[in-house]
Amino acid sequence: MPLPLHRGNGLPLYQQIQQRLADQIQAGVFKPSEPLPSIQKIAAQMGVSQMTVRQAIKSLCEIGMLYSRQGKGTFISGIKLEKEFRHVLSFSEEARAHGATPHSRLLSFSIQKPSEETRAALALADGDRVFRLHRVRYEDSLPISIECSCLAVSACPDLMEIFDPDTSLYERLADHYGIQLAITEEVIEVGKANMEEARLLQVPRQSPVFLFTRVSFREDGRPVEHVKSTYRGDRYKIVNRLMRTRRSVLGASHIL
Amino acid sequence: MPLPLHRGNGLPLYQQIQQRLADQIQAGVFKPSEPLPSIQKIAAQMGVSQMTVRQAIKSLCEIGMLYSRQGKGTFISGIKLEKEFRHVLSFSEEARAHGATPHSRLLSFSIQKPSEETRAALALADGDRVFRLHRVRYEDSLPISIECSCLAVSACPDLMEIFDPDTSLYERLADHYGIQLAITEEVIEVGKANMEEARLLQVPRQSPVFLFTRVSFREDGRPVEHVKSTYRGDRYKIVNRLMRTRRSVLGASHIL
DNA sequence: TAGTGGTCTAGACCACGGC
DNA sequence: CCGTGGTCTAGACCACTAC
Structure with a gap:
């Protein structure tokens, strides 16, 4: 049972939870394909609302560190996170x-x-x-x-x-x-x-x-x-991470 | 004032709201750099909770259709959406x-x-x-x-x-x-x-x-x-959309 | 049936921007 | 000051999975 969460100082609770979960996963507290404790349990254990835990977990799902299955649980992905997504970089x-x-x-x-x-x-x-x-x-x-x-x-x-x-x-x-x-x-x-x-x-x-x-x-x-x-071409290569797409929000008139 | 939202049938409310906002923006109801009505007003007008509207707006921000500024409002981006992000595609x-x-x-x-x-x-x-x-x-x-x-x-x-x-x-x-x-x-x-x-x-x-x-x-x-x-190389090119990065969740030990 | 994640509510308070 | 988006609560109900 590590440090308590800091309420009211700079960092939002969900970011503190996100960071703590990420640390625990990278430290090997949870293994790939293993379930995380349920959202309800994490919320109770940390003394926060379920919505706050969800917000943290959703962020970690978006970067591929976790994945959730309705009715089953939230699981640790074994994806290596050294390879980041490409972003706008100078x-x-x-x-x-x-x-x-x-x-x-x-x-x-x-x-x-x-x-x-x-x-x-x-x-x-x-x-x-x-x-x-x-x-x-x-x-x-x-x-x-x-x-x-x-x-x-x-x-x-x-x-x-x-x-x-x-x-x-x-x-x-x-x-x-x-x-x-x-x-x-x-x-x-x-x-x-x-x-x-x-x-x-x-x-x-x-x-x-x-x-x-x-x-x-x-x-x-x-x-x-x-x-x-x-x-x-001999000294430069492009490294990319791609994720499965969600359904587009664009209307049919935009599909050529 | 368009169609009402369907409660309890398949599609979640926030996705219906997301789709409706996307349609309105693409139809030109709102112009680039113009503010969207505030979250409170949209929630009241549609008869849903603020959190539900936020969820819809957050998704549209993630694909670059909107952007939010604390204290100011939510604004329409003029980014052309024909160019999609790259995903995992066969x-x-x-x-x-x-x-x-x-x-x-x-x-x-x-x-x-x-x-x-x-x-x-x-x-x-x-x-x-x-x-x-x-x-x-x-x-x-x-x-x-x-x-x-x-x-x-x-x-x-x-x-x-x-x-x-x-x-x-x-x-x-x-x-x-x-x-x-x-x-x-x-x-x-x-x-x-x-x-x-x-x-x-x-x-x-x-x-x-x-x-x-x-x-x-x-x-x-x-x-x-x-x-x-x-x-x-003469018949194939790569089209990409990149966004400014959010802060990494990885610890310092992973920075080489 | 019990436990999970997903959605949703009706509030609350805070941080920030502009006036 | 007020209005904005951002965070958070303490519940509720639904959908799905497993037993």
């Missing part, structure tokens, strides 16, 4: 997430007329201009990718003054403009490195590469950034 | 999802000693044997990928008798063995088509291709299938 965050030190070399930074693709992606009006930020990205002095970001000048007017090549662009957007990126849509294709890409990435010509096209949005759906990147 | 489901007809050509189907990689991925004991299913996958008679699936013989002993090359393998696993796949872990790399791959996929040699390595699990974490696939 290059800097992603590098640090696997223990490397990120930095970047600026190739160019200018204000331009957007390409038609960028204009459409950022929903720009005729005549709107964009910042175009062209960089090579490194992890521990190893070149990993070439990135070309476009952002509307109107969204971050003095970006050229405040931009620091060694700070995450996303941090600057949050700090100075209150722009929080919530969702990224990406398309991933494969290609071959052309001469310039091969030189910048220090790989042979024609080497296979990943081609990313990403558009990032604020919570309300306004597009912020349109990025096209080339990642070297 | 090749057949994926093909049908974008309107193509899937089928496959069997190259070989045998019982073998697993490779060391497969043995580790499926947590097999020494001496365990696997089914090895080698196929070319087509969408509308266009070859898309070469797939090599391995499944433990002990998990689906008479697979060779019941397998039908034109039915989804996943459906058979569910039908005959009650095996439901819940989670897939995948690693995506790039490569160049070798001679045999180029021939089977009808692309030039050295063409860039996607290399997928996937392991699929049941809910309880038991591995079921280990797959290595080669997808042609």
Whole structure:
């Protein structure tokens, strides 16, 4: 019987319960495929309401640590949790997430007329201009990718003054403009490195590469950034976790 | 003021509310960045409890259709919902999802000693044997990928008798063995088509291709299938939606 | 029948934002 | 200050599973 729950201090009860259950599972108190004590028992034992325990358990189900079966119980999944889901991450965050030190070399930074693709992606009006930020990205002095970001000048007017090549662009957007990126849509294709890409990435010509096209949005759906990147294929791979889908909430008219 | 909610018939109230709100948003009753009526008002207007409305709204937030701000309200996101998240999908489901007809050509189907990689991925004991299913996958008679699936013989002993090359393998696993796949872990790399791959996929040699390595699990974490696939790069691309991460529930000892 | 998870109620209080 | 969403309670009933 471990520590009591703290009521009224910062952390909500359900998050404390969630953390405690996660700790116990990772410590091996419960084994995979074994049932957790029932919600009623956990609630009684911890002195909280059943709804509060449910909230904790639901979160742990969503990340695949538990699964519930009506009428049977809640069970421990044996899924290894080292592999996380992919999220919206800046290059800097992603590098640090696997223990490397990120930095970047600026190739160019200018204000331009957007390409038609960028204009459409950022929903720009005729005549709107964009910042175009062209960089090579490194992890521990190893070149990993070439990135070309476009952002509307109107969204971050003095970006050229405040931009620091060694700070995450996303941090600057949050700090100075209150722009929080919530969702990224990406398309991933494969290609071959052309001469310039091969030189910048220090790989042979024609080497296979990943081609990313990403558009990032604020919570309300306004597009912020349109990025096209080339990642070297010999030093970069994508790790993903996918879960079985729930039924879509979209109407039939949206199914082509 | 539309239809009333149906109490006590199949669908839970919160799902009916969720569907109704989704319909209204897609019909343009509410515009992006506009606030939804407050939870209290929706609850009063629909004659249900606040918790029930919250449950509906929470689901819509999770798919990016709404977002909530404490103290301010709940707002409509302008994110286009045609682009869905990626899930665990069979090749057949994926093909049908974008309107193509899937089928496959069997190259070989045998019982073998697993490779060391497969043995580790499926947590097999020494001496365990696997089914090895080698196929070319087509969408509308266009070859898309070469797939090599391995499944433990002990998990689906008479697979060779019941397998039908034109039915989804996943459906058979569910039908005959009650095996439901819940989670897939995948690693995506790039490569160049070798001679045999180029021939089977009808692309030039050295063409860039996607290399997928996937392991699929049941809910309880038991591995079921280990797959290595080669997808042609000129006819296949990956579309993804990523969301900003919530804080991890893992302890510090798991951060490398 | 007993025990489980799933849904739902009618409140309560808190934290936060804007006025 | 008020209105908002976020958390929490102490129950209730239902649906499902197992015995």
